[in-house]
Amino acid sequence: MPINFTKKPGLVIYLTAGDPDLATTKAIAIAAIDAGADVLELGVPFSDPLADGPVIQRAMERAVARGVRLSDVLSLCKEIREARPQAGLILFSYLNPVVRMGMESFCSAAKAAGADGVLLTDMIVEEATEYLAAMKQNGLAPVFLAAPTSPDERLKAIAQHTEGFLYAISRTGITGAGTTLSEDAEKLVNRIRQFTSKPIALGFGVSNAEHVQAVGQYADAAVIGSAIVAIIEKSTPQEAPAAAAAFIKGLRA
């Protein structure tokens, strides 16, 4: 289980698999790990990413248009695992591609691909019995999200069922860069701490070194998504791995 935040703060880097293409995602992933990413979230492209903002939505649309499938993302995961055995690897998906594959099949395939955990953005704890059983059977970590709007009763349940880390959402809203971090963020992390000693990673609107440093004051890790997907969007496939690596190196500076 290589989900380990050894440096402070830890870095979780999100990539939309297959944007701009699978080979480039692999190169970026390896560059990101070498540049200091503790955990990589591999996003499964989906046609209706309703929790995501425009940057990740566009990345998903491009990957869906290229025909990238969940099975391709699982193959990519396997290749990254072989290349970098020490990295934390999480599969990030909306539910429908997983339901289409079948929950059991998905979990065993994810394990075979070397994933450490799974984050399903539209799976809430109440609905997760079957999912949790399949994850447990395969030794995978289910990563759940907590929101500033989650009451304590929910935070407690989320903290109990999440493994690997707990993903705290910094603000109400969709993914995407912000200029400042919401005051909700620290409050939420402190509320979660009442219920668990598991690592807490904070995401949504975390996009630069200043943010990462601020997050490090109260959380265990920062999640960077849209900011890096935007860099990839602006780069050619040849430039993207180096550009991503330079950005990631700068985050702990």
Place this chain on the structure above:
Amino acid sequence: MEHSIIDPVRTLGNGRFGAYGGRYVPETLMAALQELEQAYAAVRDEAAFQNELAGLLKDYVGRPTPLYFAKRLTEQLGGAKIYLKREDLLHTGAHKINNALGQALLARRMGKQRIIAETGAGQHGVATATVCALFGLECVIYMGEEDMRRQELNVYRMRLLGAEVRGVGSGSATLKDAINEAMRDWVTNVRTTFYILGSALGAHPYPTMVRDFHRVISKEARQQILEQEGKLPDAVIACVGGGSNAIGAFYEFIPDQNVRLIGVEAGGRGTALGEHAARFSGGIPGVLQGTYSYVLQNDAGQVATTHSVSAGLDYASVGPEHAMLHDQGRATYTFATDAEALDALKVLSRTEGILPALESAHAVAEAIKQAPKMAKSDVIMVNVSGRGDKDMGILRKEMDLKGADGR
């Protein structure tokens, strides 16, 4: 899909219709859904709320709607007697106002001043803009750009009523994409905003709540047909997009096993994926926009684009209660093609002087197929969910009235 890890407050049942329904949403929305569920449970059986709703339905909306015997259509088809439930006569022109009014009353009760909604054909958007004007609430309507083009008149109507209409250009630029944007808005502004969802879809408690607000259709119809015919209908036919008018028209008849319930989906241009919106013919169960139901999708789980001449039926999933009725065999679901719906619209217009919405024309098309096969003593009830005024732009493009039958 199994559920129930913690014990949530689910005063309206577990949000499941057989295997379907549930809640599959970003965590940020859960508190809002629970707050909504509790607020709705509190007013569901509260006399003051129900009386206010009933009063407005009567005096502002125009209920009860007539159950009209379509004599000339019946004679032309030469079979079962056809009755039309006239939801097209409601204020704003469609059944959608029943639900928009109910939810707006609830929003006001909850102290939410900002309303968002999504719309496909525009009827739900117009209904929402109307009730927001009535109650003095801020109103933002999300609508696919393709639908805005198809339903230009309704866009103008919404703006006239004081609503802001935000175009959505992503995906297929239709209802599905408008719902995605409305949900993004809701996730962002969840503390102050009430989302008036327009069909019996989405996460619990929406499918139950929307159905409850439309139950009045079958409640009235059941009583009316007993008065007029002395018996229940042999078949009830309604079009099914998200499924709100159909569940409203079916609901009170569900225990009456002799009443056939027939839902009519959009057959579009053909049976290939992307050419229609017939979820029960081409879809398989999956999760879209908060609920588990039949979804048109490819074998990788990507949601398919859809096509229908009628914007209101052009949606890749369907309300979870219909999914259950389908699996149980209690209701049957068929489809009418674009061409069949256009023909049916012309037939009803010319036999009865009633111009149905293109959505409702799909139900009429099925009645035209069924009636001649049935006995003259049989009774069909068709839910005319809305009127066709909004579709004039499309009709002028799609139907060539010059020619042999055109004058």
